[in-house]
Amino acid sequence: MKVYKKETVQHVNATVEECWKFFSSPRNLQKITPETMGFQITDFDNKSMYAGQIIQYKVSPLLGLKLPWVTEITFVKENSYFIDEQRFGPYSLWHHKHFFEATENGTKMTDLVHYALPLGYLGRIMNSLIVKNKLKEIFEYRVKKVNEIFNSK
Template structure:
């Protein structure tokens, strides 16, 4: 299995507390996900993030095909980082670390995703032709939305 990684770093003009409040609420994920993804939370307990929390979604990453996606929040260090991992969904592996560090005039937010695709050789071709570009597009959209929410003040 080939494991890929994607890292992004963004400055957020906010306090750690403001960042944490926004990003630790699963309900806000839809606000920073492109509409083209057809992202919809179908089940979660409505609580702020905690280790062991299960969140269920529907996503349409390609060709409008709706797929279930179930993630578990596996680690949380309040105000510092959290990790979500796919339990069921389109990837063979999805491990997403979200870090929040104090920085001059705000917060340095770092995302590090490790992912793998099913279907061996076909999955590697799909990553090259489609998936890595789609992830780039999703994270660029997220950066734009975070800028609108926090950095346009």
């Protein structure tokens, strides 16, 4: 299985606590996800983020096909980091770390995703042709939306 890595770093003009409040709420994920993804939370317990929390979604990453996606929040250190992992969905592996670090001017946010695709060699081709570019597009959109929310004040 080939494991890929995607990392993004963004500086936000807000405190770690303000960033944490926004990003630790699964409800806000839809605000920073492109509409073209058809992202929709289908089940969530409406509680503050905690280790063991299960969140179910529907996503349409390609051709309008609706796919179920289930993630578990596996680790949480308030105002510092959290990790979500796919339990069911389109990837063979999805491990997403979100880090928040105070800086002189606000907060440095780092997203680090390790992922793998099913189907062996065919999955590698799909990553080269489609998946890595789609993830790049999603994270670029996220940077833009986060700038609108936090950095345009």
